Amino acid sequence: MVAATVSQVALCLMASVHTQQLSALRDELDVEGARWQMPTRIQEAIKAKMPQGTHISVGFEFECTSKSFSLRAPLPADWSECPGVAFPLDGVSNPEPEDMLPELFRIHAPAKELSMSMFNMPMAVRNVVWTYDGLDDRLGPECNMSYEPYRNPNNDSVYNNGKCFCEYSLEYKTLPVHTADDIRESMIGAALTIKEASKKANGFVNWNVQKLFKMEESRAKCNGATHVTKAFVINKVSLIDMLKQQMFGYCAKSWPKEMSGDKVFRTSFAEAYMLWRAMSYCEGNRTCEEKLTLSEMCDSAWSGPEAVQADMDTNFFSGETEKASVMGDIFHAVGGNLSFNEWSNKGWCSPAWAVYELCYAQEANYTLEQIIASDPQLGFGWAFDMYYGPGGPEGKDTTTKVGAMLSADGRIVYGLAEYRKDPWNTISFRQCLYGSLRNVRSFEDGSGAELVMRCWLLRGQRMHSRRKSVYEL
Numbered sequence: 001m002v003a004a005t006v007s008q009v010a011l012c013l014m015a016s017v018h019t020q021q022l023s024a025l026r027d028e029l030d031v032e033g034a035r036w037q038m039p040t041r042i043q044e045a046i047k048a049k050m051p052q053g054t055h056i057s058v059g060f061e062f063e064c065t066s067k068s069f070s071l072r073a074p075l076p077a078d079w080s081e082c083p084g085v086a087f088p089l090d091g092v093s094n095p096e097p098e099d100m101l102p103e104l105f106r107i108h109a110p111a112k113e114l115s116m117s118m119f120n121m122p123m124a125v126r127n128v129v130w131t132y133d134g135l136d137d138r139l140g141p142e143c144n145m146s147y148e149p150y151r152n153p154n155n156d157s158v159y160n161n162g163k164c165f166c167e168y169s170l171e172y173k174t175l176p177v178h179t180a181d182d183i184r185e186s187m188i189g190a191a192l193t194i195k196e197a198s199k200k201a202n203g204f205v206n207w208n209v210q211k212l213f214k215m216e217e218s219r220a221k222c223n224g225a226t227h228v229t230k231a232f233v234i235n236k237v238s239l240i241d242m243l244k245q246q247m248f249g250y251c252a253k254s255w256p257k258e259m260s261g262d263k264v265f266r267t268s269f270a271e272a273y274m275l276w277r278a279m280s281y282c283e284g285n286r287t288c289e290e291k292l293t294l295s296e297m298c299d300s301a302w303s304g305p306e307a308v309q310a311d312m313d314t315n316f317f318s319g320e321t322e323k324a325s326v327m328g329d330i331f332h333a334v335g336g337n338l339s340f341n342e343w344s345n346k347g348w349c350s351p352a353w354a355v356y357e358l359c360y361a362q363e364a365n366y367t368l369e370q371i372i373a374s375d376p377q378l379g380f381g382w383a384f385d386m387y388y389g390p391g392g393p394e395g396k397d398t399t400t401k402v403g404a405m406l407s408a409d410g411r412i413v414y415g416l417a418e419y420r421k422d423p424w425n426t427i428s429f430r431q432c433l434y435g436s437l438r439n440v441r442s443f444e445d446g447s448g449a450e451l452v453m454r455c456w457l458l459r460g461q462r463m464h465s466r467r468k469s470v471y472e473l
Helices: 002-014 019-029 031-035 040-045 100-104 123-127 180-197 236-252 269-281 286-291 294-300 305-315 320-334 340-346 351-359 368-374 376-380 423-436 447-459
Strands: 058-071 128-135 145-151 157-160 167-174 213-215 226-233 263-265 413-419
Touching (some): 040 286, 040 368, 058 128, 058 180, 058 423, 123 128, 123 180, 128 180, 180 423, 226 423, 236 263, 236 269, 236 320, 236 351, 269 294, 269 376, 294 368, 305 340, 340 351, 351 376, 368 376
Antiparallel strands (some): 058 167, 058 226, 145 157, 226 413, 263 413
16 A cells, blocks of 8 residues: 555656557657657767656756855866766766866766765665755855966966865755656655755765765755656657747746746757757668768758758748747747848747757867757857846746757657646645655665655645646656
């Protein structure tokens, strides 16, 4: 009885559907996924993959904004700013930024030195990621930081005096999970992590994060919001919704995420369109599927914003009427003195500009696929003062950006969206993590499963059967 009820909690979070329903949904709504396959070289660069036999991916964030932490290592003198922090507690998954461990902490074999198996840590935290909500301006009383490089006594070009310690407000997220058991374990792992972070002092004793981060002593308990992110199929219908939210809502109207409706797309339209289009570009030609890259598509199909729009007119929109119905509101908001066709080809906040801009996110020694996969933020705008994330060009956007995900067989592309209006995701789940699960002891002894069940019963949640949208899983 406990296991079944607990699985319902997880399945509610995952918004899962019966395997046969899911199969029928894919056959009905994503026919292109059955015909086409992601080209090999693009497929290899996509980091996030659905495990074989699964079509569900869930992640969640939980805040501890009342707590601060700092890096135990000083900022290297040749660094001009504090790094982003995303450290998976398993100690094996790659942290971000990739140069944080070797250059700040001189840790060159994290899988050996930071693997949780080397520490006295609960196994249930293996999917939890230590990250941050914001960066504090305080860098320590002895820090001297300059925004322009200068020469130190050794004639090295530096930005600081080597006595700067970065400080952050605390937040956590999870790695993507794909089964009811994993989401249940991650909920318990989150509660165990919150318990340690809420201690006034001496939290995380003999955890691997002790080597990296120093917690500020404080009586404050962890609190904050929870955000649940789920996978959805990238197809024409979902792409239109992404386009409207990111180009009209954010870029043209500067909506904050609170005005975004029932979901906030964490994957950019630009990245999603590129990958969706790449699926059918070769039209089944094996040689093309083996060799095609996004850079080649940028050169041949997306060489300018006009070329991108022409590609969309041919392969995305079914005609001028549909194009006008999808993009008309954006045009009326920012088109100015341009005609509709002039604006769609090169105007402010047009989807053509977003894709064209992403084509220019190139760096030496890296393929475009690798760059896009490693920095999903790029698809939301970076070069032409147009921004397609919450708040628009003038706003403040703190949402985590997530790259696309690929099915194990390479035939379906997924994006990720935060679901903000579901009461379970936004209210009850938060009460579970910060309240009902506060007395959890471990995942292995069964106490956690009992508490998850009690949490479910106390919140009085019920599964509601409803028809899924044409792309939501």
